[in-house]
Amino acid sequence: MKILVVGNGGREHTIAWKLGESPKVEKIYCAPGNGGTAMENKCENINASTNEELLDFALENAIDLTVVGPEVYLCEGIVDLFKKHNLKIFGPSKEASQLEGSKTYAKEFMKKHGVKTAGYEAFSCPKAALNYVKEVDYPIVIKADGLAAGKGVVIAGSVEEAEAAINDFMVNDTFKGAGKEIIVEEFLEGVEASILSITDGRVIIPFISSKDHKAIFEGNKGPNTGGMGTVAPNPYCTNEVLATFDQDILKPTLKGIQEDCLDYVGIIFFGLMINERGVYLLEYNVRMGDPETQVVLPLMDSSFVDLIEAAVEGRLEKEKVTFKNKTACCVIGASAGYPGKYETGEVIQGVKGNKEKVFYAGAALKNSKMVTSGGRVFGITALGDSLDEAREKAYSSLKNINFNGMYYRTDIGK
Ligand code: AMP
Ligand code: GLY
Secondary structure (H helix, E strand, O other), X not given: OEEXXXXXXXXXXXXXXXXXOOOOOOEEEEEEOOHHHHHOOOEEEOOOOOHHHHHHHHHHOOOOEEEEOOHHHHHOOHHXXXXXXOOOEEXXXXXXXXXXXXXXXXXXXXXXXXXXXXXXXXXXXXXXHHHHOOOOOOOEEEEEOOOOOOOOEEEEOOHHXXXXXXXXXXXXXXXXXXXXXXXXXXXXXXXXXXXXXXXXXXXXXEOOOEEEXXXXXXXXXXXXXXXXXXXXXXXXOOHHHHHHHHHHHHHHHHHHHHHOOOOOOEEEEEEEEEEOOEEXXXXXXXXXXXXXXXXXXXXXXXXXXXXXXXXXXXXHHHOOOOEOOOEEEEEEEEEOOXXXXXXOOOEOEOOOOOOOEEEXXXXXXXXXXXXXXXXXXXXXXXXXXXXXXXXXXXXHHXXXXXXXXXXXXXXXXX
């Protein structure tokens, strides 16, 4: 089998690594890939970035299956385009991808189908939004409707902060159209969890739960990032929480997908908030999480490619997804300054010979040397019989790795 993996993050390195485990996979093309996929078994990086370029490559090279990492391609309709040309691709249609691409669409879907979520109001007029935030209790949450690279959510503690966010999003148009409409949402306290799952539109099978650490600094302080580390399973996802999630979120979501006739074959990522009132859905993502993937796939015993094929062929019901009875911890090594400005081109040393697996993200091979090329540079994933053991193994291996300005959080999973 020849597979095309679209994307260039740590998530895509992990996906390519996991797919490569299967003896039936001969070759994996990564578009555009990164320094990690350039060196991974069976993998080759290729230059293709637009949906049309990817389509041309898939047709010319008789690709058997395409797996899409980032949401942007999905929201731009790569699945519809590939299907029109009879190519096998794993991901939701453009219409279904709005569950991530538009917060208004997603919240309306949740409300219509009884998915438990925070109360909200949607606005397309800044004046109405500014009037509304004068009347509400604080804190509240303000969200840009469209994709904003993880920066479209502001937790406002006062009317002044809410007004500043509304002006930023709707009037100054910081997100170039993505903030022209907004959601103002009830603030929920609690602990967060990520549950990735796979669906063929007939069933949704949840994977092992995980926990992201979004803030840049220890103790969850400072601005949010794409994620500075993850653990799986999520210690807060007890059997009781998972049963509530199934009842209040997963089942109504599946019913909604079917009732709305959405063409949804792919990954659904449920971003959850757990508190004493139950389990709430904060958001849907229509793709795998990064760095959730770096802990979920290393724990997966099942063949990922078999699962994906079963989903694409609509026979997921007969599949069982199994995970190792272990805990995984992934710690991200980032460039100093991230999520703000940072340097690139720093040589990364000490990866070779490490016991634990390194998944590269913002890293590139230059003159046979691995150098930094992004904010989140790599993640190191270790498995253990307990969270403490996984943490200890990840951090002790991380100490061998170094580049100029390397930063990491010391409290992942603590
Ligand atoms: P989202 O993109 O909707 O997942 O929001 C990004 C982050 O903002 C989440 O991971 C939460 O940490 C926070 N957040 C979003 N919505 C809420 C909410 N209603 N209450 C509290 N925190 C929230
Ligand atoms: N780590 C969070 C995300 O992938 O959206």
